[in-house]
Amino acid sequence: MVLAIQPTDLSRLGQVSVVGGAGFIGLNLCRHLARSGASVTAIDPNPLRREAIEGFDIRHERSLTRQAVEGSSVVFHVAGSTEPASSNIHLREDMAGTVGLTLDVLEVTRSAEVPQVVHVSSGGTVYGPKAPTPTPESAPTDPVCAYGISKLAAEGHLQLAERLHGIRAFNLRVANPYGPWQDPRRGQGAVNAFLHRAMNDEPIELWGNGDIIRDFLHINDVVSALCLVPLYEGDQRIFNIGSGGGLSIAQLIKDIESLMGRPVRIDRRPGRDVDVPCSVLDINLARRELGWRPMVQWQEGLEDSLTWMKQYVPAEAETR
Amino acid sequence: MVLAIQPTDLSRLGQVSVVGGAGFIGLNLCRHLARSGASVTAIDPNPLRREAIEGFDIRHERSLTRQAVEGSSVVFHVAGSTEPASSNIHLREDMAGTVGLTLDVLEVTRSAEVPQVVHVSSGGTVYGPKAPTPTPESAPTDPVCAYGISKLAAEGHLQLAERLHGIRAFNLRVANPYGPWQDPRRGQGAVNAFLHRAMNDEPIELWGNGDIIRDFLHINDVVSALCLVPLYEGDQRIFNIGSGGGLSIAQLIKDIESLMGRPVRIDRRPGRDVDVPCSVLDINLARRELGWRPMVQWQEGLEDSLTWMKQYVPAEAETR
Numbered sequence: 001m002v003l004a005i006q007p008t009d010l011s012r013l014g015q016v017s018v019v020g021g022a023g024f025i026g027l028n029l030c031r032h033l034a035r036s037g038a039s040v041t042a043i044d045p046n047p048l049r050r051e052a053i054e055g056f057d058i059r060h061e062r063s064l065t066r067q068a069v070e071g072s073s074v075v076f077h078v079a080g081s082t083e084p085a086s087s088n089i090h091l092r093e094d095m096a097g098t099v100g101l102t103l104d105v106l107e108v109t110r111s112a113e114v115p116q117v118v119h120v121s122s123g124g125t126v127y128g129p130k131a132p133t134p135t136p137e138s139a140p141t142d143p144v145c146a147y148g149i150s151k152l153a154a155e156g157h158l159q160l161a162e163r164l165h166g167i168r169a170f171n172l173r174v175a176n177p178y179g180p181w182q183d184p185r186r187g188q189g190a191v192n193a194f195l196h197r198a199m200n201d202e203p204i205e206l207w208g209n210g211d212i213i214r215d216f217l218h219i220n221d222v223v224s225a226l227c228l229v230p231l232y233e234g235d236q237r238i239f240n241i242g243s244g245g246g247l248s249i250a251q252l253i254k255d256i257e258s259l260m261g262r263p264v265r266i267d268r269r270p271g272r273d274v275d276v277p278c279s280v281l282d283i284n285l286a287r288r289e290l291g292w293r294p295m296v297q298w299q300e301g302l303e304d305s306l307t308w309m310k311q312y313v314p315a316e317a318e319t320r
Numbered sequence: 321m322v323l324a325i326q327p328t329d330l331s332r333l334g335q336v337s338v339v340g341g342a343g344f345i346g347l348n349l350c351r352h353l354a355r356s357g358a359s360v361t362a363i364d365p366n367p368l369r370r371e372a373i374e375g376f377d378i379r380h381e382r383s384l385t386r387q388a389v390e391g392s393s394v395v396f397h398v399a400g401s402t403e404p405a406s407s408n409i410h411l412r413e414d415m416a417g418t419v420g421l422t423l424d425v426l427e428v429t430r431s432a433e434v435p436q437v438v439h440v441s442s443g444g445t446v447y448g449p450k451a452p453t454p455t456p457e458s459a460p461t462d463p464v465c466a467y468g469i470s471k472l473a474a475e476g477h478l479q480l481a482e483r484l485h486g487i488r489a490f491n492l493r494v495a496n497p498y499g500p501w502q503d504p505r506r507g508q509g510a511v512n513a514f515l516h517r518a519m520n521d522e523p524i525e526l527w528g529n530g531d532i533i534r535d536f537l538h539i540n541d542v543v544s545a546l547c548l549v550p551l552y553e554g555d556q557r558i559f560n561i562g563s564g565g566g567l568s569i570a571q572l573i574k575d576i577e578s579l580m581g582r583p584v585r586i587d588r589r590p591g592r593d594v595d596v597p598c599s600v601l602d603i604n605l606a607r608r609e610l611g612w613r614p615m616v617q618w619q620e621g622l623e624d625s626l627t628w629m630k631q632y633v634p635a636e637a638e639t640r
Contacts, residue, residue, distance in 0.1 A: 088480065088484060091477065092423060095419055095420070095473075099473070100412065100415070103412060140460055140461075141460075141461060142479075144479075144480065145480065146477070146480060148476075149473050149480065150473065152476070153419070153469050153470065153473040156463055156469035156472070157466070157469060159464075160408065160464070160465065160466060160469065164408060
């Protein structure tokens with residue numbers, strides 16, 4: 001099964017750089033860009049998974065340098081270090097990994113005279129628990145975890161780079177992406193983590209009672225949004241990128257059970273302060289300004305993730 | 321001349337710590353706390369100016385450690401590293417100095433089991449140019465300089481410390497403070513810098529045409545607000561602390577000329593991106609919740625600053 005992805009002529013982009021190109025979002029983005037005619041440099045200290053880049057070329061640079069991004073029409077900054085849950089424990093690492101890395105990206109972007117940068121921020125953590133849902137970009141920011149605090153600071157530095165140095169700088173506040181190449185063993189994202197547990201008949205860790213609402217978005221829809229931004233000519237700089245709706249964790253588990261055709265085991269844990277009760281983004285600005293729309297249906301997206309997982313994630317390789 | 325300061329019985333605070341106690345805000349705060357019956361530890365790598373602490377005792381610790389704050393009823397975090405204008409050049413230093421130091425403060429506060437922390441944030445840089453004026457605490461944040469970005473992240477970490485660890489954590493968004501012990505040679509604050517230039521018959525650097533509006537607040541009014549917070553029992557955690565009004569830079573210069581009885585020379589420079597056109601804080605929340613009010617009149621505050629400067633800042637010691 002090959003899922004739909006909103007088509008755009010990306011050959012116009014010419015050469016592009018993807019910081020964090022070996023990660024979940026980065027790898028999907030690199031693949032789509034390369035397939036669509038762009039010349040892609042993935043910048044990541046980690047190697048690119050060989051099986052993910054068959055059939056096209058992606059240049060790989062381990063270090064983020066001026067030389068690595070030189071000649072690009074855009075730098076995509078999709079690298080992440082910590083996760084929301086662990087960020088509250090490793091506060092300094094989160095700051096260095098998120099804000100410090102963003103400063104590095106902006107520095108090489110500026111020094112290589114790349115005219116624009118597109119940064120993946122966090123739709124799920126910058127707004128805070130009191131925001132209206134669906135949450136528009138204009139809602140007050142009030143992050144309740146260190147990850148959100150750092151992402152907001154990183155966003156600020158992008159805006160500052162545009163103000164001071166004229167770099168077109170975009171922040172995409174992405175909801176909860178899931179899909180192929182999201183390693184379920186790293187605790188990245190509930191959908192793949194749960195699918196993987198269910199696939200291996202291991203218990204799913206459920207924090208709280210399952211009534212938490214999340215805005216799950218297939219990675220193809222994130223990639224299509226990212227690719228539209230460098231072609232955008234309007235004045236907006238911050239865009240929510242979500243599915244347009246919300247799903248409870250309990251419903252996610254039910255849907256996984258339907259897909260698997262059997263019940264899954266659940267390991268109940270207390271609720272976490274890091275979790276806002278409901279996160280659903282208002283995506284009308286991106287629809288209107290970018291002409292973007294999410295195209296992957298939830299059920300087919302979930303199935304796509306499972307299909308990928310069966311092929312690429314060894315069942316026995318579970319690491320805790 | 322001794323200026324009014326809103327009276328509060330501070331002996332109830334017992335032992336207190338002031339991180340940044342050798343700086344402008346810190347020194348004024350330490351002096352007032354010590355005079356009012358609190359037992360004060362100033363924590364600062366720099367020495368306390370001996371002439372500022374005559375007549376009372378202030379313990380001085382150079383290092384921010386658990387031992388230094390142990391037994392305190394409150395930690396005041398009034399340390400600042402960079403200035404708004406230079407923060408845009410030294411982005412990493414600003415992040416480390418502002419956010420990193422705040423993480424250090426929160427860590428020792430928690431580890432020493434001090435129940436509350438009061439942080440001086442920046443009323444002039446966190447809101448951004450589109451905020452309504454006077455600006456209430458609920459206005460969207462949109463910092464236009466690295467200093468504001470970092471202050472906002474520091475604020476977030478205080479709120480996170482309360483959420484995760486139960487530390488009562490307050491952010492005071494202070495406007496543009498001026499007054500005694502603000503070193504005019506460090507580029508801290510327009511009022512003292514301009515007064516000092518005028519006093520030495522040197523030209524005042526004017527960035528832009530002087531129509532920028534600032535909310536100048538005498539340090540005594542900042543100190544009285546800081547001292548009311550640890551005694552506050554309500555639910556609010558973020559307070560604007562300003563004068564209640566705004567003054568143009570051009571008017572500031574005129575008022576300095578009136579005070580000096582002679583015209584001052586002006587060195588005109590282009591406007592700076594770091595400057596929002598108008599910064600005036602809405603202080604009704606602090607009035608209502610803390611029972612605080614600014615008491616120093618502008619003219620008497622300006623005169624107080626000049627009187628202090630004539631006594632304590634050598635005219636010949638100008639450093640650039």
